[in-house]
Amino acid sequence: MKPMSEKGLRVAGLRCSVAGTEILKGIDLTVEPGSVHALMGPNGSGKSTLAFSLTGHPQYEVTGKVFLDGEDLLALAPDKRARAGLFLSFQYPAAIPGVKVANFLHAARQAVRPGDLAPAKFRALLLEKMDQLGIDPSFMGRYLNDGFSGGEKKRLEMLQMAVLAPKYAVLDETDSGLDVDALKDVGASIGALRAGEEGGETGFLIITHYPRILQYVVPDVVHVMIDGRIVKTGGAGLAHEIEREGYDKIREESAAVA
Amino acid sequence: MPSAALAPSAQGLYERLASFDPALGGLAERSSALDRFFALSSGRERPGRYWRVDFESILPEAAALTTDGALAVTSGGDGRAIVCDLPTAAREHPNLLARALGKTNVPSTKFGALATAFLQVGTFVYVPADRAVDEPIVIAYDAPAGAAICPYTVVLAERGSRATIVERLTAQTGSLVVAAAEIVLGESASIEYAAIQTAGEGARVLSSRSALPGRDAGISLYSAELGGAIAAGDLYVRFEYPGAQARVGAVFFPTGTQHVDVVSTVDHQAADASSETLVKSAAREHGQARFLGNIRIAPHAQGSDARLRDDALLLSPDAHVDSVPALEIGANDVKAYHGATVGALDEEQIFYMQTRGIERDAAERTIALGFFEPAVEHFPTKALRDEIRATIAAKLQ
Numbered sequence: 001m002k003p004m005s006e007k008g009l010r011v012a013g014l015r016c017s018v019a020g021t022e023i024l025k026g027i028d029l030t031v032e033p034g035s036v037h038a039l040m041g042p043n044g045s046g047k048s049t050l051a052f053s054l055t056g057h058p059q060y061e062v063t064g065k066v067f068l069d070g071e072d073l074l075a076l077a078p079d080k081r082a083r084a085g086l087f088l089s090f091q092y093p094a095a096i097p098g099v100k101v102a103n104f105l106h107a108a109r110q111a112v113r114p115g116d117l118a119p120a121k122f123r124a125l126l127l128e129k130m131d132q133l134g135i136d137p138s139f140m141g142r143y144l145n146d147g148f149s150g151g152e153k154k155r156l157e158m159l160q161m162a163v164l165a166p167k168y169a170v171l172d173e174t175d176s177g178l179d180v181d182a183l184k185d186v187g188a189s190i191g192a193l194r195a196g197e198e199g200g201e202t203g204f205l206i207i208t209h210y211p212r213i214l215q216y217v218v219p220d221v222v223h224v225m226i227d228g229r230i231v232k233t234g235g236a237g238l239a240h241e242i243e244r245e246g247y248d249k250i251r252e253e254s255a256a257v258a
Numbered sequence: 259m260p261s262a263a264l265a266p267s268a269q270g271l272y273e274r275l276a277s278f279d280p281a282l283g284g285l286a287e288r289s290s291a292l293d294r295f296f297a298l299s300s301g302r303e304r305p306g307r308y309w310r311v312d313f314e315s316i317l318p319e320a321a322a323l324t325t326d327g328a329l330a331v332t333s334g335g336d337g338r339a340i341v342c343d344l345p346t347a348a349r350e351h352p353n354l355l356a357r358a359l360g361k362t363n364v365p366s367t368k369f370g371a372l373a374t375a376f377l378q379v380g381t382f383v384y385v386p387a388d389r390a391v392d393e394p395i396v397i398a399y400d401a402p403a404g405a406a407i408c409p410y411t412v413v414l415a416e417r418g419s420r421a422t423i424v425e426r427l428t429a430q431t432g433s434l435v436v437a438a439a440e441i442v443l444g445e446s447a448s449i450e451y452a453a454i455q456t457a458g459e460g461a462r463v464l465s466s467r468s469a470l471p472g473r474d475a476g477i478s479l480y481s482a483e484l485g486g487a488i489a490a491g492d493l494y495v496r497f498e499y500p501g502a503q504a505r506v507g508a509v510f511f512p513t514g515t516q517h518v519d520v521v522s523t524v525d526h527q528a529a530d531a532s533s534e535t536l537v538k539s540a541a542r543e544h545g546q547a548r549f550l551g552n553i554r555i556a557p558h559a560q561g562s563d564a565r566l567r568d569d570a571l572l573l574s575p576d577a578h579v580d581s582v583p584a585l586e587i588g589a590n591d592v593k594a595y596h597g598a599t600v601g602a603l604d605e606e607q608i609f610y611m612q613t614r615g616i617e618r619d620a621a622e623r624t625i626a627l628g629f630f631e632p633a634v635e636h637f638p639t640k641a642l643r644d645e646i647r648a649t650i651a652a653k654l655q
Contacts, residue, residue, distance in 0.1 A: 111620075
């Protein structure tokens, strides 16, 4: 393994407990800039727990090491992790009544990249990204996720990601609740960030239980998580194998190894 | 009729009545109003575990009662409405004034009775039939330090008229304000009336504001209780004609050692009227608040549609909000809804904002400010909304 100081989102020996129960039992993985890692696994395997452990959810007790381009993330509060360049697309984003989408996005951009865009330029950027993601401009005046459909929430998560252009993004089941057109838009958005069109080459950890989204974003690496451990890692072909055969075979293999 | 049993300060109040403008009320009327003040309860006579303020005992010092320091400054209206002070209205438009003054329940409420006894400082707004007044009318009352004032606003909106009125109350250190407003609307008239009080330290602000909409009329009655040491306000809408609509809104936010007590009442006495009451409150530090939301639907008020929603946010361990919805529904063909929540800031919301780079303190302030927004956004005029937001934001610092 390369030193933790090198570029990449580097996770080593990550363990996580929630209310005394260990969910993650030692995770090691490294997402390089511009690479796409898919994290697959059945329900309850700990995928979302990994997403919350990386971003610093207050209810998660986490040990191990997580470095983002050499910066020790576990020592930081969630907002500082975001300012270091980490983004999480939530599976269930919180609704915040009374806080308008445009104001929230501006506050977030200001927090992550202070003073880099004049208000007029920010607005232009926002409108451009909304157009690319098929989000009606009227959303700017709506309250954050308040009364949004599942698909609208996911599109708004992608809008936030596009506006914040993070160094590393964790997408937690972003594909669930999206139709094919939306998936294509999400795929294009990820492709643009990955290729460095926003200035840096974003690395992705895409959590999903279905390989569907991977038709639109071809992963470099696929990990399979079962029962809090990554039990198999491979190339894009592994996703197709799971699509054909489900998780049972991998589960049996990993049980045999253990 | 002051009895010998009255304390000297109460006796002094009766003695002061004669010094107020007789054109706005004779001695007998004023004396009878003061009797009512002493006889009535404000409905707040039962201090709870957290409730230590005895509103019944709040009494102006007779010597502090003033009329000349309490200027009513008015602006707006664009010359399309009559806007004048009450003594002028009593002399120049007595018949119009008489159609609204004393026509709501204000004189029969405890605080309204006190304002009636000392009626003089105030404003009369008259909107002629079918007249739309686009420019909001802004009325400002200020109580000088240590003074007691009873500012009284009377609105008569004729058939088909429309206007927006903002009442701004300020009060200097140690003053007492007893404010009243009566709003009488003709058929299909539409009035937005919003009051904001940002009284200073140690000030006490009592109020009674009441609207009587005509057939198919629309009234919006809002209040923002943001200042003072003690504030107690009554908001009241009574439907006596069918087809009318009311929107009642209140925001309040006691911080430090402030106490705020708001009672809203929508009284459906006529068929096919609809009302929506929306209250957002928060308390911080040792701030204490109570909201009592009454909805009454009389047996003959079929087709009524009444909604009541109040949410309270507790921002400190020692802050407290009591929220009491009370529905009395006498008719069977009605829609009535009420919902109430009391709670702390949501950790999931805070975490979500933090994952977008926003610091925890800023996230908490943003969420708390946003919490008020569904009520604040209904207040008329951008200037007023921005003032409310800025005042709340300052109280969150």
